[in-house]
Amino acid sequence: MDCPEELKYSKEHIWVRVEGNSAVIGITDFAQEELGPISGVELPEEGDELEQDDSIGSVEARKTVADIYAPFSGTVRNVNHEVIDNPALLNDDPYDGGWLLEVTINDHDELKGFMSADDYADYAENKD
Structure with a gap:
């Protein structure tokens, strides 16, 4: 399982790369491994407002559809249309080509609960 050190992680298996007043988000390597081959992705539109935890x-994977939860509140700035057109990017490259959204951060305090790479790796490995 790959967990780049520069990212922050949620218990919902979302990674966050903070870039000033915005952040890029995606699903973790652990999440894509658990889901298996990914065949579809639905994402909000640019300009949509997100509420934390919504x-x-x-x-969509072979036998399941997993919800993606907003790791923080904000406004969608960019959507990765390549991952919508080619969902396998989430399996092949979850941290670069498989990013999902770039979101303007409404409240930086909502980022305080994220885990470091080491903490997330421990969390994922010990999850039942």
């Missing part, structure tokens, strides 16, 4: 889209 469902903002989904990832």
Whole structure:
């Protein structure tokens, strides 16, 4: 399982790369491994407002559809249309080509609960 050190992670298996007043988000390597081959992705539109912990889209795999939850509140700045057209990017490259959204951060305090790479790796490995 790959967990780049520069990212922050949620218990919902979302990674966050903070870039000033915005952040890029995606699903973790652990999440894509658990889901298996991904065949579809639904994401919000650019300009949509997100509320922390609300469902903002989904990832469809062979036998399941998993909701994607907003890791923080904000406004969608960019959507990765390549991952919508080619959902396998989430399996092949979850941290670069498989990013999902770039979101303007409304409240940086909502980022305080995220885990470091080491903490997330421990969390994922010990999850039942």
